[in-house]
Amino acid sequence: MQLTIENLSKTYPGGIQALKDINLTIYQGMFGLVGPNGAGKSTLMRILATLQEADQGKVLLGDLDVLSEKQRLRSMLGYLPQEFGLYPRISAESLLNHLARLKGIANGSERKQVVSSLLQKTNLWRHRNKYLGGFSGGMKQRFGIAQALLANPKLIIVDEPTAGLDPTERNRFLNLLSEIGEKTIVILSTHIVEDVRELCSQMAVINNGRVLYRGRPDDAIKRLTGQIWKKRVNKYELPQYREEFLVLSERLVGGIPEIHVLSEIRPNESFESIPANLEHVYFSHIAMDTGRRELAA
Numbered sequence: 001m002q003l004t005i006e007n008l009s010k011t012y013p014g015g016i017q018a019l020k021d022i023n024l025t026i027y028q029g030m031f032g033l034v035g036p037n038g039a040g041k042s043t044l045m046r047i048l049a050t051l052q053e054a055d056q057g058k059v060l061l062g063d064l065d066v067l068s069e070k071q072r073l074r075s076m077l078g079y080l081p082q083e084f085g086l087y088p089r090i091s092a093e094s095l096l097n098h099l100a101r102l103k104g105i106a107n108g109s110e111r112k113q114v115v116s117s118l119l120q121k122t123n124l125w126r127h128r129n130k131y132l133g134g135f136s137g138g139m140k141q142r143f144g145i146a147q148a149l150l151a152n153p154k155l156i157i158v159d160e161p162t163a164g165l166d167p168t169e170r171n172r173f174l175n176l177l178s179e180i181g182e183k184t185i186v187i188l189s190t191h192i193v194e195d196v197r198e199l200c201s202q203m204a205v206i207n208n209g210r211v212l213y214r215g216r217p218d219d220a221i222k223r224l225t226g227q228i229w230k231k232r233v234n235k236y237e238l239p240q241y242r243e244e245f246l247v248l249s250e251r252l253v254g255g256i257p258e259i260h261v262l263s264e265i266r267p268n269e270s271f272e273s274i275p276a277n278l279e280h281v282y283f284s285h286i287a288m289d290t291g292r293r294e295l296a297a
Contacts, residue, residue: 001062001154002027003185008057010043010209018043018161021207022057032196032203032217033189034282040209041189042082043170046160048187049079061155061185075104078148082163088133092124092143096150099109103150118146122176138169145176156186162195174187174199196245197278205285212285217278224276224284229261231271246291248283262287 008022019042035041046052048059051071059066067075085093096115103190105111119125122142127135135143141161149155158177178199180186188200194201197217204212213220228248233241235257241247245261249267253256261267262284 001185003105003155003187004058004060005048006058008044008047008059009055010040010047010052019054022206022209022211024204024211024214026185026187027202028097028183028185029202030186030188032200033194034191034193034203035206035288036191039207041206042159043209044206045081045157045187045189048155049077049081049157053214066068073155075151076154078150078153080148080156080158080161082160084144086132086135086140086143088132091129092132092135092146093119093128096143096146099147100150101287103105105151114150118149121149122146123172131184136169137172138154141165141173141252142167142176145173149180154184156184158179158186159188159189160191161188162190162192193279193282205282207286207289208287210289212289213239213281217281220281221276221278224262224280226273227262227264228274228276228280229263229267230257230258230270230274231261231267232256246284246287248280248287271284 003026006025008236009017010019011017022044022126033041033044045051047054048066050066050073054067055268061073061076093115096118097111100111100115105114116125119128122145124139124142124146127139132140132143146157159183161177162173165173174195177186177188188195190196200217202215203217204211234252238250238257238259241259245263245267247259248262249260250257260280261271262280266273
């Protein structure tokens with residue numbers, strides 16, 4: 001099964017165009033969607049989750065028309081939004097049991113088995129009788145995945161799932177997502193490029209409502225081989241380097257600014273060549289898109 005998105009567009013009141021002719025084909029496995037805040041990622045996720053209407057376009061999950069057969073889509077959808085509320089004075093097992101009933105799992109013994117299996121899968125079994133109000137951020141996210149997996153969904157959407165998690169919880173959560181992605185379509189919307197590099201076989205970069213890149217992370221990195229250069233500079237020199245070169249990133253290393261520059265040839269002999277990574281891919285597409293829009297303005 002695959003998810004096909006064709007010419008999807010969305011404009012909000014006031015003329016803000018959040019999506020502009022989005023075209024993507026997403027296959028079984030983990031698919032990463034990266035972009036800055038306001039790029040259109042959450043709008044796309046909400047439309048796919050049937051929480052918002054598109055202005056135009058077509059979305060198919062196999063032979064199912066997502067935009068017109070919303071109820072049918074919801075029966076095979078798992079959704080973990082960026083922010084979701086939980087009843088603080090109820091146990092994990094009780095709430096998951098209630099949500100399973102709402103998902104249509106009416107048989108009591110079957111529901112008990114499903115709930116137990118999901119709590120074990122998400123490493124929450126020993127916390128099953130604990131009130132959700134006492135859960136850590138990572139535990140809440142794992143509970144969110146447990147509810148998203150009810151009724152064996154064919155499509156799972158997770159929006160910024162690792163924001164705010166400590167390294168241990170983040171690794172545990174990413175491992176769980178990776179396991180889930182072996183059997184279904186999982187769309188991971190995030191601004192953390194490292195998550196995509198570790199998990200996803202396919203990805204897209206989105207900015208200003210448009211898809212700037214779609215393909216394999218490794219292929220995107222290979223295209224930048226030999227084109228990334230670094231140099232430590234004085235702080236007062238930064239404006240000059242931003243003017244002369246395509247600076248992808250700036251960071252302090254030992255208190256001294258270090259810039260990473262995209263160039264097909266060595267900018268000058270003071271620059272050192274470094275291996276390209278997915279962060280460079282991301283910043284190069286965003287920088288070039290910004291430059292094109294500034295020239296068009």
